[in-house]
Amino acid sequence: MKRSFVKMQGCGNDYIYFDCLEEELPQPEKWSRKLSDRHFGIGGDGIVLICPSETADAKMRMFNADGSEGKMCGNAIRCVGKYLYESGAVPKKDMWIETLSGIKRLILTTSGSQVLSVTVDMGSPILGASEIPTLFNLDTVLDHPLKVNGQEYRVTCVSMGNPHCVVFLNEVESLPIVTIGPQFENHSMFPERINTEFIHVIRRNELRMRVWERGSGETWACGTGACAAVVAAVLNGYCDEGADVTVHLNGGDLIIRDVGETVWMTGAAVKVFEGTVEL
The missing domain is CATH 3.10.310.10 (Diaminopimelate Epimerase; Chain A, domain 1)
Incomplete structure (x- = not known):
């Protein structure tokens, strides 16, 4: 099976992106491990799946190079916004992306059809020690x-x-x-x-x-x-x-x-x- 991909990076944090709006990618954990290898694969910090969403403009799933699924990646979500806008899938400069850590708002700065930069509302920080989670017997872990x-x-x-x-x-x-x-x-x-x-x-x-x-x-x-x-x-x-x-x-x-x-x-x-x- 052949699949198209796009390699994108934000500040050098590079991922391999698959458009899954019409077709799912099976076994993403396996392919993240194989394709992220910089000697025997495409090379990257992991893979990102751009998927349909029932609650937002699109959904981002990201997998680390070891195959584990991450909840959120700020650099990756900017690239997801760029892909959706430039491909015409979501032709909006103000869009919403579903992640495992909630729905994030993206505001795109563009020049013509190109996305120059993306501002992301990353949400409220969580400071509760047990919610992060940590095992410190504290309310917050500060210094x-x-x-x-x-x-x-x-x-x-x-x-x-x-x-x-x-x-x-x-x-x-x-x-x-x-x-x-x-x-x-x-x-x-x-x-x-x-x-x-x-x-x-x-x-x-x-x-x-x-x-x-x-x-x-x-x-x-x-x-x-x-x-x-x-x-x-x-x-x-x-x-x-x-x-x-x-x-x-x-x-x-x-x-x-x-x-x-x-x-x-x-x-x-x-x-x-x-x-x-x-x-």
Whole structure:
């Protein structure tokens, strides 16, 4: 069976997109593992299925490179908006996309028939320790000590549909993330594993971020992670609520605005190439 796909990326967070509006993709967990391999597959952080929805303009399902299904991906949903608009499937600059973490609103900035950037209403951050979920015996995990591999870190935990652990450090460029990332991801305090954002505060309302995503490893960007990082930075007094915060990721910049009741994320969405694959 041959299926068409589109490779797209947002700040280097790259996925393989399948149009499932008319035809489902069987065994997506299996194909995410096989196709995401950067040596023996197409290569990517996972696959995304663009599906019909009874409650929104379309539905996004995303699978990590290890085959696990994620609830939400901020970079991927921008690319879903771009695909739907440019393909003519949803010719609207203000659209709604169903995800496992709720229905998200997208506002598209366009030039002619091309989508230049997408702003996403990422919803309200979840701060309840048990809701994220974590096993901390606390109401919220704010600048709390956590011992990882014998070293103590100060962590703030936030869910933006996906669980995140935010760690503020003096610098992140030399961080051995391949070693420390899995230790956070699989820590006993996180029953569903965790995404971890390592943050250096450059100046007020400007952050440098590296991210270890559960199921994918270090990625070039994570939209929900950037939102969680800004929420954590506001809570810890590094950034201002209601201000545009620039988050520098390995793959580019995102603009995040935490207004309290919701978090807005703005960034680019880029088509890399399209093709067909034998399944």
